[in-house]
Amino acid sequence: MDENKIKQGVRLLLEGIGEDPAREGLLDTPKRIARMYEEIFGGMYKDAAKPLAKTFAVENADMVLEKDIAFYSTCEHHLLPFYGKAHVAYIPDGKVAGLSKLARVVEIYAKRPQLQERMTTQIADAVMEHLKPKGAVVMLEAEHMCMTMRGVKKPGAKTVTYAARGLFYDDGKLLDRFFQMIRS
Numbered sequence: 001m002d003e004n005k006i007k008q009g010v011r012l013l014l015e016g017i018g019e020d021p022a023r024e025g026l027l028d029t030p031k032r033i034a035r036m037y038e039e040i041f042g043g044m045y046k047d048a049a050k051p052l053a054k055t056f057a058v059e060n061a062d063m064v065l066e067k068d069i070a071f072y073s074t075c076e077h078h079l080l081p082f083y084g085k086a087h088v089a090y091i092p093d094g095k096v097a098g099l100s101k102l103a104r105v106v107e108i109y110a111k112r113p114q115l116q117e118r119m120t121t122q123i124a125d126a127v128m129e130h131l132k133p134k135g136a137v138v139m140l141e142a143e144h145m146c147m148t149m150r151g152v153k154k155p156g157a158k159t160v161t162y163a164a165r166g167l168f169y170d171d172g173k174l175l176d177r178f179f180q181m182i183r184s
Helices: 003-016 029-040 099-110 116-131 172-183
Strands: 055-057 064-075 081-091 095-097 135-144 159-166
Touching (some): 003 029, 064 099, 064 135, 081 099, 081 116, 081 172, 095 099, 095 116, 116 135, 116 159, 135 172
Antiparallel strands (some): 055 095, 064 081, 135 159
16 A cells, blocks of 8 residues: 555645644644455455365365354445445355454455455355365345435445355345344
8 A cells, every 4th residue: 555645635634624734632643544454355465266276175065154254344435434344155066164263355345445345256256166066055134324424314224135146046045044143
């Protein structure tokens, strides 16, 4: 990331809204924002293949579900946060990933300027590509600050997206079981 460009941009933004970037309370704001952006956009330069590379052999072919994975992302349209929970499931085909690895994949895609719809499919596609399971499904539930604090101003409204691949796409009963499991 280009820290100097971020700092310049923040100074221009402050001037654009009528603030004085040299004011005591704002003097270090450009530097703080640059450091924050390194953290909240840290997924930009990470590859989901890495956390999913370490697998373990299994004979089990039943659903593996990691639910209620908290995530925080940034809407690419307004650069405001959206946050919520991810639910990721797959049907192994001879191998499973460590449980924390699914949460790491969610975090990699969340820490980018993002659309919830794209993030949902990116996670499902990464699980399919790197674990090669018989099927995968991802559901995200999130509140978007661009809908809460501006525009329609509807706090508490949640956007729900899901992407089903393989067996989850083909088998409605399996998909129903996934939805029942995340609600229990």
